[in-house]
Amino acid sequence: MIIAEQKTLEEIKQIVAGYNKLLVVGCGTCVTVCFAGGEKEVGILASELRMARQMDGQQLETVERTIQRQCEWEFVDQLKDAIEDCDAILSMGCGVGVQGLAERFPTKVVLPALNTKGMALTVQEGLWAERCAGCGNCVLDKFGGVCPIARCSKSLQNGPCGGSVNGKCEIDPEIDCGWQLVYDRMKAINMLDKLYEVQEIKDWSTARDGGPRRINREDLRL
Amino acid sequence: MENEAEKSPNGYEPKVVAFACQYCAYSAADLAGPTGLQYPANVRLVKLPCTGKLDVLYILDAFENGADAVFIAGCLDGNCHHVEGPLRAKRRLVLANKILNELGIGADRLGMYQMSGGESIRFVEAAREMTDRARQLGPSPLNQRKSAANE
Ligand code: SF4
Ligand code: SF4
Numbered sequence: 001m002i003i004a005e006q007k008t009l010e011e012i013k014q015i016v017a018g019y020n021k022l023l024v025v026g027c028g029t030c031v032t033v034c035f036a037g038g039e040k041e042v043g044i045l046a047s048e049l050r051m052a053r054q055m056d057g058q059q060l061e062t063v064e065r066t067i068q069r070q071c072e073w074e075f076v077d078q079l080k081d082a083i084e085d086c087d088a089i090l091s092m093g094c095g096v097g098v099q100g101l102a103e104r105f106p107t108k109v110v111l112p113a114l115n116t117k118g119m120a121l122t123v124q125e126g127l128w129a130e131r132c133a134g135c136g137n138c139v140l141d142k143f144g145g146v147c148p149i150a151r152c153s154k155s156l157q158n159g160p161c162g163g164s165v166n167g168k169c170e171i172d173p174e175i176d177c178g179w180q181l182v183y184d185r186m187k188a189i190n191m192l193d194k195l196y197e198v199q200e201i202k203d204w205s206t207a208r209d210g211g212p213r214r215i216n217r218e219d220l221r222l
Numbered sequence: 223m224e225n226e227a228e229k230s231p232n233g234y235e236p237k238v239v240a241f242a243c244q245y246c247a248y249s250a251a252d253l254a255g256p257t258g259l260q261y262p263a264n265v266r267l268v269k270l271p272c273t274g275k276l277d278v279l280y281i282l283d284a285f286e287n288g289a290d291a292v293f294i295a296g297c298l299d300g301n302c303h304h305v306e307g308p309l310r311a312k313r314r315l316v317l318a319n320k321i322l323n324e325l326g327i328g329a330d331r332l333g334m335y336q337m338s339g340g341e342s343i344r345f346v347e348a349a350r351e352m353t354d355r356a357r358q359l360g361p362s363p364l365n366q367r368k369s370a371a372n373e
Binding site: 050 | 282283286325368371
């Protein structure tokens, strides 16, 4: 899923400065699961912002809504009735959600409350870790199901580098060396010999480097 | 007869909200009366089915609606009807404390106490301690701003 983290209160206060009636919109999918922008977080942030405004001797009115997904028009359209008399929309969705709202309500100011971090696995309660960098050409078959792009700090496809120490990456002793994980996994599935294959330089044009990506499925279009 | 010890010397009486687990602290508070123990009338009790049900939003709601101090009263560690309610509540307080500090209300207005269902005296002590603390701290900065705005 997509993971995100709330911006600091100070930053959000600055982002919403000057607006007196805010529609705070949560998203019921990824950011609910990572406790960044679901219904509960909408309640907490709206309360924080109202109190912060009062502490500055001013008033802020908030309308709280959470839709199932901010990245699908069917759900976004449910906000139409709430939007009219609000000065701005504060989206607690990921970056896609913020833009979904902005595209659907072209004359409204839409502001982000979160920092979107990437695609991750819930490793345990309260801990999420990146697993895929969306490179557009998946090579997990060659690395035992461990992604060298997302899990090696240098995205090496012919690793490891010289900085791998006791299974940890040189950039941070808290971070597993992605290549140690690849090695351990390939060993466990008896495929170590595959690691002798030298990987050619990756074509990054399928990733962000090739410009904004889209998927167009003619069979699904109406 | 009024208990003078339960009164503030300067006349300011804080509002204190207690979120109490029904299995321990709420029963302890309930037992205070029959046991002949008094706790300050400043304390408003909110019954929780378990401190594990505590939500940061409840705490913020209390402060936003005029509380000068809030405390959570739950079971002793290892004695929770739902096994780890107080442990979860303590985790929630990490975020609540951070938010209260960021807002300038101050985490010292939030407390947590643990007791068994029979320990009325512990509930009474907690209620007195938090009320005293709130009296010393004065009205919450949010309440101060509100009354300044109304003047
Ligand atoms: S190889 Fe590419 S698509 Fe596959 S998991 Fe890694 S980043 Fe994602
Ligand atoms: S130490 Fe491991 S994870 Fe870190 S950059 Fe080198 S190979 Fe990649």
